[in-house]
Amino acid sequence: MSSTLGPESDLPQIFELAQQLRVDSVRASTSAGSGHPTSSLSAADLMAVLMTRHLRYDWDTPDNRAADHLIFSKGHASPLLYAMFKAAGVVTDDELMTTYRRFGQRLQGHPTPVLPWVDVATGSLGQGIAYAVGIALAGRDLDKLDYRVWVLCGDSEMTEGSVWEALDKAGRHQLGNFTAIIDVNRLGQSGPTELEWDTDAYARRVEAFGCRALVIDGHDLDAVDKALTTAGDGTAPTVIVARTVKGQGVKEVADKDGWHGKPLPKDMAERAVAELGGLRDLRVRGPQPPAPQPAPAPAAVSVDLPRFTVGDSVATRVAFGKTLAALGARPDVVALDAEVGNSTHAEDFKKAHPERYFQTYIAEQQMVASAVGMAVRGYRPYATTFAAFLTRAHDFIRMAAVSEITMALCGTHTGVEIGADGPSQMGVEDIAMMRAVLGSTVLYPSDATSTAALTATMADLPGISYLRTTRGAYPVLYSHAEAFPVGGSKTLRHSDHDQVTLIGAGITLHECLAAADELATEGITARVIDLYSIKPVDTDTLTLAAQDTGLLVIAEDHHPEGGIGEAVLSALNTANAHATVTHLAINELPGSGETDELLDAGGISRSHIARAARTLLQ
């Protein structure tokens, strides 16, 4: 049986498609020897109706900017998604049956954007719905296009707080272009879900968060169609709460515990395929989106970076804010805040470009997810909060790297430098977190000029880039003519007879400079390196310093693990350069206090740096 379904197809035809999606989900996972067939079976009816009658998608031109988006937040239902791709005719049955979950192939265990029809990697639950909100926000407020965003969620993932951050934003912004479909199949990975089939409980929560809830039987195609039609009316963010049966259509596993994430053994699979009515070869072309529109060409705008006067005291967070506002001249730059914009100075962007400033309130996961969603739509997001609170979004940042997203993050209030607010507000783990993100860039400027230059550079930097700023105001060190290439450094003190090298970034660079002055009065000449680029790091300059002086002092306002010190040791090791290195970092729990007191107690102040240098020279 081979025929092509479209919006005009009747429900019995769509049921055949649903059965085909089930059959292919079973076959694909059994052939792979792993995967989640039962989680696919429960949602097959939902997806069959969606793709035939509602999803306006141009399968041949997946970059059609006017097309709808579909996200599988329950990424483990990849057999279903890939069966849909087969039904759409963009993946062959052969590819499905011989490459799923295999090495080097694109049909991975959980979907990733290696596939042109996948926007974001999913598989860490509670994330797809959050990205969908970001895309929907971009659609309505930035693209001003009519596309809709559909997201399929599992019921287990509804316990993730990030889901409620997402629905809160969908509700607040009344994103009429956003529809989440919850596949309430009652069974999680290791037993019944928390709310089982209490669809009313889901509906109450959804409505309390400002979204429209539609409770349906997820296997009643007519009900599914009506709900999707209502959802598509664009009047309200909608959550379809669909009661389904895990393993629907296959008696041996339907609604049975113990079948999560397990492929059916071959004999069972054969029986299942027979029960489902055997193989089919239906094709689907659902409603078409408007004709492809090219992404708007980047406007050739000139950005006037703020300029700072050498010697003036300017906080790097202030320089970041001014630069971000200036970068807003580029129409692709957007800024996201987690209700600390007046501290991080991201708020400067709001004043200049309120239409591209997104307040996510105190919801760092959604802030990063919205940034990812906007990046999917081609924007250059800058998401900013205190460095300490970016840890809240660690899993989203990790997954954004799997999605190969380009975005800029900025963490402010780093280190013990912040003073009186105490350890809960001190980012002292952020460099370790951000360095370990695949393909990331980690920048840590010490003055306003370098902050402006690096903030601007991030707008064109592929991957996830991170800027670390400092709370207090410190002297501007560089004139605006200076260049700050990623992977570079600045040698601020240098002579032919340097005895020791002092390496810092951010606040500790200023401490290194002061230590060098102190050492100079004792006749000790110290080289001083501003290591503004932590990843990639300037291996050549570090190697030269090792060769020239043999003695290095590294000071960082961060825990010793995974930070600047280890970045330097790694670089020296790569270059096979040897040096005796003293590494000063925050090793004990700080409290409140003045900056100077805390730097000193933390062992990273000018006096500790000078002392370490003297000790090395003994």
Add this chain to the structure above:
Amino acid sequence: MSSTLGPESDLPQIFELAQQLRVDSVRASTSAGSGHPTSSLSAADLMAVLMTRHLRYDWDTPDNRAADHLIFSKGHASPLLYAMFKAAGVVTDDELMTTYRRFGQRLQGHPTPVLPWVDVATGSLGQGIAYAVGIALAGRDLDKLDYRVWVLCGDSEMTEGSVWEALDKAGRHQLGNFTAIIDVNRLGQSGPTELEWDTDAYARRVEAFGCRALVIDGHDLDAVDKALTTAGDGTAPTVIVARTVKGQGVKEVADKDGWHGKPLPKDMAERAVAELGGLRDLRVRGPQPPAPQPAPAPAAVSVDLPRFTVGDSVATRVAFGKTLAALGARPDVVALDAEVGNSTHAEDFKKAHPERYFQTYIAEQQMVASAVGMAVRGYRPYATTFAAFLTRAHDFIRMAAVSEITMALCGTHTGVEIGADGPSQMGVEDIAMMRAVLGSTVLYPSDATSTAALTATMADLPGISYLRTTRGAYPVLYSHAEAFPVGGSKTLRHSDHDQVTLIGAGITLHECLAAADELATEGITARVIDLYSIKPVDTDTLTLAAQDTGLLVIAEDHHPEGGIGEAVLSALNTANAHATVTHLAINELPGSGETDELLDAGGISRSHIARAARTLLQ
């Protein structure tokens, strides 16, 4: 005016106390030159009634196990908390006025358990309420004591997903001993909050999540008293939604934007104190808890660790599960799961000790928060999920370190080793995250025997300890007689003429052993070190290897930043030991595949290790 208030005090007297709390909040923050007086003023009435009539607290015996708990989730309202401590007579006015937010002092900018009346550090919003749920759960299900847990929340923090994870659990478990009080003062840090004074919206959300909502005017002392009485009836988890005015009582700042986190200038403070009726010296002794009960003495139970046979294939996650179940013989050991217990094998504990097994469903933040709450009550929690998903709880782990909590975390499914599920499920950043946690211990066993020993060790290890396990089954390497001290290592291949040292842990240790075998056939003798303790790391053994062989190959199933390689480089640097080191780690985005394929593609397989050794020897 000096007198002592108690449960019998009338509301006018309690109003005087509230005004005193306001006055002292203003004075303390003005004297410190920083802090959050307006956020304190809004909640003063709530706290005055609570501490006088409802909080059963033994101020002189803060470790009275029968006493109520009070947590300031809005930790920035520390001036109010410390003013309460003064009213309770445990902090002097002099301490409040001269030490708040000062260096080396206990009255820090945000509360930490340095103070004996503070259970957990707060200041990262959305966390206190989650810890409170953990303590309430411990109270009802473990301690079986009658204490109540009160938590004061800000309204801004209600946008954090973690808050809804917490209320979902409070509702699910119907924790009648749990009361959250939301101080809905309408103004956040940088403007109006998302829901402003829409107290009904808060109530709808709270009720949808299964808790009882009581909406009141937070400045109507009678209403506050009645709500607290109702909350204290123990029949349902309760959220008091209290409409308040930020800066209440001080006209110049009341309900005015721009006064978050700002102390009043001296002249304003003086006017404020006058407006509030001047200084008072009221003391409070609220209702007393039952007489102090000592913590139950640790029962002298013998734990029979599981034994494994050398050469058998056993996954370390399996050994972890068996050991955890065995450790359950200790009544203080509890286990927490995020609905993956059948994968992590934490489920073994459930079978043996269901009464101490806590299913938090897919809500990693709450899982860790519940663990922290139980640790506050003296239990030894083991919280387990996939290593990749522990990143979701990074901010909670960071804050647990600030709280100086002792707990064990276990992350399973680490590295590309997991195979077909793909990168979303692969923990390749977890070592970096966990090493950078203050005071943490990071363990990564390679076989079942060492896993059992280390899992058991963690039960008595202070601070936050982390065990990294592996998905697949690999040979048991050690007999049960072997000891695995924290900070140790095992040298598995060793001779007097080792030419190169191979260092691995977990899966890569097995690859190192295979590489050594391969090299042996070529006449190359390689030392092999099982670096099961990543932090602290065995500097002596590493130094000896550097001295003896001069050449090290380190292989890790983790990103290169912040992992085993950098731990080794740091250790060698500390010891001033020199070696030429080749560091093999995961540098590119993996996909799906078989373990062997992915290890090889990632450059960390036996053949890559052997090749690296050969190259070093050239």
